Amino acid sequence: MNSLPKLPGIAALQALYRQGSLTPLQMMRELLARIAAYPDPAVWISRFDDGALLETAGRLGETPDPARPLWGIPFAVKDNIDVAGLPTTAACPAYAYQPAEDAQVVARLRAAGALVIGKTNLDQFATGLNGTRSPYGAPRCVYNGDYISGGSSSGSAVAVAAGLVSFALGTDTAGSGRVPAGINNLVGLKPTRGWLSNRGLLPACRSLDCISVFALDVDDAECVALQAAGFDAQDIYSRPAPTLPLRLRGFRFGIPKDPPWYGDALAEAAFAQSCEQLRGLGAELVSVDFTPLFDTAALLYHGPWVAERSAAAGEFLRTHAQDMDPTVRGIVEQGLRYSAVDAFEGEYRRRELQQRADAIMASVDALLVPTAPSVYTVAQMQADPVELNSRLGLYTNFVNLLDWSALALPAAFRSDGLPSGITLIAPAWQDRALADFGRRWLKREILPAAQPKPASSLRVAVVGAHLRGMPLNRELTELGASFVEATHTSTAYRLYALRNTTPPKPGLARSGEGAAIEVELWDLPMENVGRFLAGVHAPLGIGSLELADGRWVKGFICEPQAIAEASDITHYGGWRAYRAAPPS
Structure with missing residues (x-):
């Protein structure tokens, strides 16, 4: 009889189940012995009773159920996500409550046959990226116990990396589903916001939170995400995934220009090694100025979004401040200083940065960053908990604020034996495209050569809400359109702000006297032109536009009566300059 693999990935367990070499009950017996022997007690906050787990595993029987894709697969849940039968503490004993039902994602995974083992440790109230802010102890990096595990999803990452479960759920607001993956040599899938329901999640920043997945490989992470995902009408931030499959246009990745390493030469060398490996596989790496992204990240802890943490834990703060971790309490208290005016001004600033960030993203196929610029010992973190924690989020804090997707991947090991990780970042709903690249990366496959642009594409000039960073740009990107260039019309056009349009839209009209109007050119695959045209409604239409250099292209025009x-x-x-101008 085969025993439980040291790292029980989903595919490995499923193969043993199909062969009849292992049953869920046998798996559970060995797994519980492994959990009992693991030397780091800070991984778990609570677990189901061993007898109950054995009984649940035994009820599955010995024959895999093909209708349940996660049949017999053990997993762990971060303890700010509800699991019926176990308390939710958010790593604060005085806050604990007994949930009446599973969180929606947990319910979906259980329905797929997965077995919940227990609840894992975290930075209290999911506030932190290091894993040391918990009264239940500080989980340690599985490769060197002197070092932090990363957080806030600390216990979930360690449980997977140590082989105590096949996968685990974490959460990610500022990087909590990616930083621990990088430090423990795991895949960390940070989904597009709203793809996985947050119902049953104790929020940190409710408008930004994502439930994330830690796994040993990309196939496992994607399998779990697909089972857990689904639109949930009872979650106000849930949204349906687009039906059109998205893919990276190519493998031109933007990397940070002159990235700070805070003196960590080993981390710098490991990232350089990963970059060279990527170039060897056929990727093109270009330096990008990350300043707009770093400016966006500053809003998360030095702007009004801190008030969202106060909204989530404010009542508890007022009545139980003494029961909170001092560092966490200090962060949550900061949110009480912000006003409604601050919130609006922060959102205006975020929108300004969003446009600049989207322009950066449109210039490449994805961004490639070190998951974290350094790693610290537990002693170092406890001596300087705020500054070092802030450094860990350098390449993660901005992603949810910009509504982007991300996938953390194992990469070259440092020369001291610690893991390093890389993270790919792409626009919303590129989750499966990132997973496709992640599989190639882990197998070190040669990347397919960039394909020449097919002749069967239509070049379209857009002038308003379809520009990069504008609300309807996704209608182009979701149909596989690729950005070509920013240019201008000839001076024969006038631009108008139309009335009663949602979102606001302009109208472009050819006139005897006019001006050169900013436009963007996009190449739209011919097979998707019909779908795009179906979304163009009166008074707008598609006609022929003359560009400043004399070319003629298809583009948006407007009916005279609307003008x-x-x-x-x-x-x-x-349109961009008009929208950026202060109200008159």
């Missing part, structure tokens, strides 16, 4: 009621904004030179 008669609109405001002439030609003097702004383009």
Whole structure:
């Protein structure tokens, strides 16, 4: 009889189940012995009774159920996600409550046949990226117990990396589903916001939170995400995934220009090694100025989004401040200083940065970053808990604020034996495209050569809400359109702000006297032109536009009767400049 693999990945367990070499009951007996022997007691906050787990595993029987894709697969749940039968503590004993039902994602995974083992440790109230802010102890990196595990999903990452479960759920607001993956040599899938329901999650920042997945490989992480995902009408931030499968256009990755390493030469060398490996596989790496991204990240802990943490834990703060971790309490208290005016001004600043960030993203196929710029010992972190924690989030804090997807991947080991990780970042709903690349990376496969642009594409000029960073740009990207260039019309056009359009839209009209108006050119696959045109509604239409260099392309035009009621904004030179101008 085969015994439980040292690292029980989903595929490995399923193969043993199909062969009849292992049953869920046998797996559970060995797993519980392994958990009992593991030397780091800080991994778990609570677990189901051994007898109950054996009984649950035994009820599955010995024959795999093909209708349940996760049949007999053990997993752990971060203790800010509800599991019926176990308390939810958020690593704060005085806060603990007994949930009446599973969180939606847990319920979906159980329905797929997965077995919940227990609840894992975390930075209290999911506030931190290091894993030391918990009264239940500080889980340690599985490769060197002197070092932090990363957080806030500390116990979940260690449980998977130590072979105590096949996968685990974490959460990710500022990087908590990615930093622990990098430090423990795991895959960390940070999904597009709203793809997985947050119902039953104790929020940190409710508008930004994502439930994440830790796994040993990309196939496992994607399998779990697909089983856990689904639109949930009872979660106000849930949203349905697009039906059109998305893929990376190519393998041109933007890497940080002059990245700070805080003196960690080993981390710098490991990332350089990973970059060289990627180039050897056929990826193109280009230096990108990350300043707009870092400026966005600053809003998370030095802007009004801190108040979301106060909204989540504020009542408890008022009545039980003494029961909170001092560092966590200090962060949550900061949120009480912000006003409604601060919140609006913060959102205006975020939108400004979003446009600049989306322009960066449009220039490459994805961003490639070190998952964290360094790693610290537990002693170092406890001596300087705020500054070192902040450094860990350098490449993670901005992602959810910009509504992007991310996948953390194992990469070259440092020369001191510690793991390092890389993370791919892409626009929303590129989760499966990132997974496809992640599989190639872990197998070190040669990347397919960039394909020449097919002749069967239509070049379209967009002038308003379809520009990069504008609300309808996704209608192009979801249909596989690729950005070509920013340019201008000839001087024969006038631009108008149309009335009663949602989102706000301009109208472009050819005139005897006008000005050069900013446009963007996009190449739209011919097979998707019909779908795009179906979304163009009166008074707008698609006609022929003359560009400043004399070329003619298809582009947005407007019916005359709508222009008669609109405001002439030609003097702004383009929709983007008009929208950025202060109200008159």
